[in-house]
Amino acid sequence: MKPAAVPPKTYRVKSFGCQMNVYDGERMAELLGDRGIAPAPEGEDADLVILNTCHIRERAAEKVYSDIGRLVFAGKQAGKQPLIAVAGCVAQAEGEEIMKRAPAVSIVVGPQAYHRLPEMLDKAVQGKRATDTDMPAIAKFDALPQRKKRGPSAFLTVQEGCDKFCTYCVVPYTRGAEISRPFPHLVAEAQKLVEAGAKEITLLGQNVNAWSGEDDKGRRTGLAGLIHALARIDGLERIRYTTSHPNDMDDALIAAHGEVDKLMPYLHLPVQAGNDRILKAMNRQHTAESYLRIIERFRAVRPDIALSGDFIVGFPGETEAEFEDTLRIVDEVRYAACFSFKYSPRPGTPAATMEGQIAPDVMADRLQRLQARLAHHQYAFNQASVGKTCSVMIDRTGRDPGQWLGKSPWLQSVWFEGDYAIGDLVEVTLADAGPNSLRGVISAPA
Numbered sequence: 523m524k525p526a527a528v529p530p531k532t533y534r535v536k537s538f539g540c541q542m543n544v545y546d547g548e549r550m551a552e553l554l555g556d557r558g559i560a561p562a563p564e565g566e567d568a569d570l571v572i573l574n575t576c577h578i579r580e581r582a583a584e585k586v587y588s589d590i591g592r593l594v595f596a597g598k599q600a601g602k603q604p605l606i607a608v609a610g611c612v613a614q615a616e617g618e619e620i621m622k623r624a625p626a627v628s629i630v631v632g633p634q635a636y637h638r639l640p641e642m643l644d645k646a647v648q649g650k651r652a653t654d655t656d657m658p659a660i661a662k663f664d665a666l667p668q669r670k671k672r673g674p675s676a677f678l679t680v681q682e683g684c685d686k687f688c689t690y691c692v693v694p695y696t697r698g699a700e701i702s703r704p705f706p707h708l709v710a711e712a713q714k715l716v717e718a719g720a721k722e723i724t725l726l727g728q729n730v731n732a733w734s735g736e737d738d739k740g741r742r743t744g745l746a747g748l749i750h751a752l753a754r755i756d757g758l759e760r761i762r763y764t765t766s767h768p769n770d771m772d773d774a775l776i777a778a779h780g781e782v783d784k785l786m787p788y789l790h791l792p793v794q795a796g797n798d799r800i801l802k803a804m805n806r807q808h809t810a811e812s813y814l815r816i817i818e819r820f821r822a823v824r825p826d827i828a829l830s831g832d833f834i835v836g837f838p839g840e841t842e843a844e845f846e847d848t849l850r851i852v853d854e855v856r857y858a859a860c861f862s863f864k865y866s867p868r869p870g871t872p873a874a875t876m877e878g879q880i881a882p883d884v885m886a887d888r889l890q891r892l893q894a895r896l897a898h899h900q901y902a903f904n905q906a907s908v909g910k911t912c913s914v915m916i917d918r919t920g921r922d923p924g925q926w927l928g929k930s931p932w933l934q935s936v937w938f939e940g941d942y943a944i945g946d947l948v949e950v951t952l953a954d955a956g957p958n959s960l961r962g963v964i965s966a967p968a
């Protein structure tokens with residue numbers, strides 16, 4: 523038992539990792555809001571801190587313990603300890619260890635169990651520590667409150683979990699098996715988000731294109747069917763989805779990119795590596811060639827589509843020549859954006875005990891060379907966009923008054939000047955390109 527605590531009045535949720543964690547963080551905030559607990563004002567200590575953690579790489583997981591240490595230290599200085607809850611994928615994977623190693627933690631709650639946070643909080647206030655890492659995925663969504671007002675761009679988790687078991691990855695263990703949320707629930711949640719001010723919705727899933735369900739007429743449909751239905755919502759202007767797996771791609775989803783105006787010309791399709799032996803050792807179940815064929819088909823229906831991906835360098839046993847195949851595929855695809863990582867051995871995954879673990883300096887060298895190549899293509903993509911006229915959705919204010927930052931259909935950051943507001947969709951002509959952003963000028967009088 524810990525000493526009883528006063529019920530918290532304010533909270534702070536810190537989300538790490540992928541966008542699905544951001545979504546979960548928002549839903550936890552909504553749950554607390556329903557209980558009359560308010561977000562802590564900027565710069566002030568919160569009574570309840572939720573660390574919504576990521577387990578994907580070693581460094582991400584270690585952050586949890588240093589964050590807990592920092593919170594305890596700050597609490598000592600302020601003379602008042604916050605209630606600490608650890609949520610997310612580290613909670614799922616290492617719940618017991620957290621409870622042992624960090625006595626300051628009151629709650630450990632996994633990504634499929636956070637709808638039970640209010641009851642856990644009641645226990646914690648009584649001084650009892652609470653752990654819940656069950657995986658009743660659908661029950662969670664049914665138990666969550668209505669969506670609340672957010673910015674113009676919203677996330678909507680449609681699919682969770684992963685059955686792919688890439689040999690390096692913890693996600694199948696932390697998020698469980700693939701499940702799809704039912705079609706009517708998703709249409710209803712999207713409608714609520716739009717009523718609350720969203721103009722753009724990004725559909726989320728660890729394998730979002732594995733989503734399947736029954737539409738309003740009882741027909742079996744994949745993600746394309748859901749996208750077509752969401753596109754009929756008035757006031758929703760843009761639809762995106764992430765992350766896709768090459769093996770779950772179907773004809774209808776590819777075709778949707780040529781049919782649905784609201785579906786943005788952007789595809790995040792990780793390949794991880796360009797060499798077939800490495801892809802096999804990773805258990806990706808696709809080859810470099812089959813991946814390239816999919817990209818070709820997207821480009822056939824939507825020639826301007828911006829492509830992005832994820833890469834891992836230094837997978838166990840990767841030779842210099844095999845790494846160069848990764849550079850080659852990067853040159854073939856000419857990605858508009860990318861995420862690249864050094865391989866990080868994760869406890870419990872098959873790759874962690876494979877022979878031929880790569881030395882840190884070799885990994886660092888490969889990552890640096892890969893990133894230089896990716897940056898080159900990103901800059902080239904931006905430069906090739908100069909002269910195009912497109913809509914930009916404002917998501918932030920710029921550095922100077924009257925300056926705005928937003929996203930192009932191709933997810934590039936674009937800044938421009940004028941008399942606007944966050945959430946506005948503005949027609950701009952892309953005038954100058956930098957490596958990470960573009961300058962736009964207003965093409966038509968507002």
Ligand code: SAH
Binds near residue numbers: 690864866867
């Ligand atoms: N489900 C998605 C994303 C998974 S996690 C997909 O399959 O694409 C996001 C990215 O983290 C992965 O695409 C991969 O590039 C990277 N990643 C996953 N496990 C990793 C590990 N052990 N070491 C380094 N990078 C990793």
Ligand code: SF4
Binds near residue numbers: 686691693694728729
């Ligand atoms: Fe991880 Fe592979 Fe599943 Fe993506 S597809 S979440 S990389 S196991």
Ligand code: F3S
Binds near residue numbers: 543577610611692696
């Ligand atoms: Fe991290 Fe879990 Fe997402 S491990 S990347 S937060 S699914």
